[in-house]
Amino acid sequence: MKKYIVLFLVFSFGLNAQEKLNVYFDFDKHNLNEQAIKTINTWIAEGKNYQVTKLYGFCDFKGTNSYNDTLALKRVNEVYNFLRESKIEVLKDIEIRGFGEDFKQSKIQDENRRVTIIYTSKIDKVVEEPTKPVEKQFAEKIKSAKKGDLLKLDNIYFYNNSAKVVTKSEPILYELLCVMVDNPTLKIEIQGHICCKRPDEPEVISTARARAVYNYLIRNKIDRTRMSFKGYGVSRPIHPIPEKNALEEDDNRRVEILVKEK
Template sequence: MKFFILFFVLFFGIIHAQMIQSIYFEHDSYKLNRESEKKLDSLAQLKGNLKFRIFGNCDSIGNGNYNKILSENRANTVSKYLQTRIKSNITLENVIGLGEEKQINDNSSEELRRKNRRVDIFIDRVLMTGEKISGETRLSFVDMNVLDMKIQNTYSLPNVNFIGGRHVWLPTGNETIVKLLKILRDHPTLEVELQGHICCDYDNFDGKDLDLNTFNLSYTRANAIKEFLQMQGIDSSRIRVSGQGHLDPVAYPEETEADRTSNRRVEIVLLKK
């Protein structure tokens, strides 16, 4: 138990604006297992002035009305458990059941359905009036010598930003992506992970991709770059893709269009030289 508490306190000690934790459920159930209880116990120990917002979700098995009620029961179960454990520094808000409306996976396998059977807990740090947070400034992947790069470090892809709600990057990113392609061609042993980000949507795990009508916009942004690199001859096995949602903004709160654009981005992690 002490390990779980220590892990979450250390991990969430770096909360800049918002983080997320998910609690998973068995099929057709809203009962917490012991692992979930341990995770919630750890969240209740977090320090600082925080707000928790709780959203229940379901897979697509069953009819819409039944799934709506099931997702509400899951959200309420998590809320009631936390209410008995949180201190005065944490406020519970927005306990909502979304049914099957905001699935992040396509339910094509049991593993993907399991990931849809969840409650998302958004953890917001309450900012002081006028407070603005800037994310970490990262070195540029395309402007560094590969020999100087470190495995598992995250690097920026300068000017690779996206149209709002879409996985289409702005023309200002073309030069950077061409440089990225050249680096991967010149160093055929490199393996990387592309990590997509969004702005603005703070009530969902991820944003809605208006072109695909899915709620995995940060993933589809990163995947769009992977698909381009594949078409140019880069082996897909060298490129992983992940969606980070809105959980690591470079500017928060997003007060201007420039703030929003800067958060609609893809970054890159070096996995192997």
Template sequence: MRLLKFLPLLFFGFLQAQEEVVQSVYFEFDKYTLDEKQAAGVIDYIRKTDSTRIESIQIFGYCDDRGKEAYNFKLSNNRANTIKEKLMENGIKNKIIVTIEGKGRILIDDDLVENLPEVRSKNRRVDVVINLKKLPEIDIPGFFTSIQKKHVVGDHIYLENLLFERGSSKLTFKAKTQLDKLAYMLQKYKALQFEIQGHVCCTPPNQREAIDRDTKKRQLSKNRAQSVYKYLTFKKIVKTRMTFKGYGNTVPLGKGSEYDRRVELVITSI
């Protein structure tokens, strides 16, 4: 009986069960040999899996429910070894193949199964189980109102009192008080590097930047960032840890114009 000539010789079945991926390779009745198409498919499957995450490979062979039990165990074991040999021929290291096992036949209830020939054909298979190492946790940048014990690149430090008067880049008393606290924390966490980002509000629609009333130049957001840079330098924060840049009106907070007259820090290295 050659039902499989009507089916694909290689069937890809992916099961995402935590960190385990399974591919099933199907065989013809009473056979344990692979043709070239099947062999290429198995190897391609392994190669497309991230090799840095492969912890181990398990290979399990199965048969349908026909035939004697001892014969089916031998056949299922031969199928499993066929896959193992093909993997090793193509550079898969033996040490990561931790299991090669024939499971024998898969029993089914003839009275309860519809399309019995198809079910049997799917039981004539080898499951290649790839056990994957867990992906490292990815830290997503966040928004904070003070320096934290642990930061990731991209974290924003928004200081609530680091606000400016309209048209001004001069630090207020409240701003300096908060920068004093910030400088203390930056001395504590000396590995942190950051960009000082200046912002403005209330500019005409066709003007990205605002005019600094003291310098009369349209670089208010940059001047605000530079004021903070200079103050932190005065508080003994090493210059090489800091850069500054003006962002004009491009990053509004949406909380009101007074909150857009601000400077915030963005972590660039930890």
């Protein structure tokens, strides 16, 4: 007899009022630094359906007006490209402005070196999804797993340098959700891994990806006390880095589930 469950999933209706996110830059730089990338990826990992409507660039007062105007626009362009690569919806007629130093400056100079992302997010509303059969592949792994086992979440893919899950991987998240619903005593750690980087590089993206899976389960009413997440960067590769081919890169770029309690 097939097993069916009814789940309450998060869908989106309407738009909220405009919100903003500030991304900060190093002195006299327009490239996104580690903290800026982490800020954006953490925002993306919250999993809302964003639409970016405005991008405003700012600088501190050091340098000429002309230089700062150009630097502000370069910062905006850097953020714009990162958002597009991360598959975040950007309004076609987005308002882009570089204020340079021509605004009310903060006494804290670090706060003046920024890009402000103005966006809307669709309102989350809980609705009942039609009954679906439970997926079996990951469920079978969990059935035979014991405490301490590490299970790969197959076919979970993200956009390049992003924590946004590609559309074709959404059924895998749903399968994990089904497993968590069917096994109410199961406690897990969600582990993120990346490929192709030097072992001494930070774990920003891998952490954001693990958090994205965690947030998906939270939004769908899984108790947060049953879960944790951690990014391991490239510290635990299956194949040595640099990888020899694309297949090895795919193996290293993964999400794994550690069974903590069952």
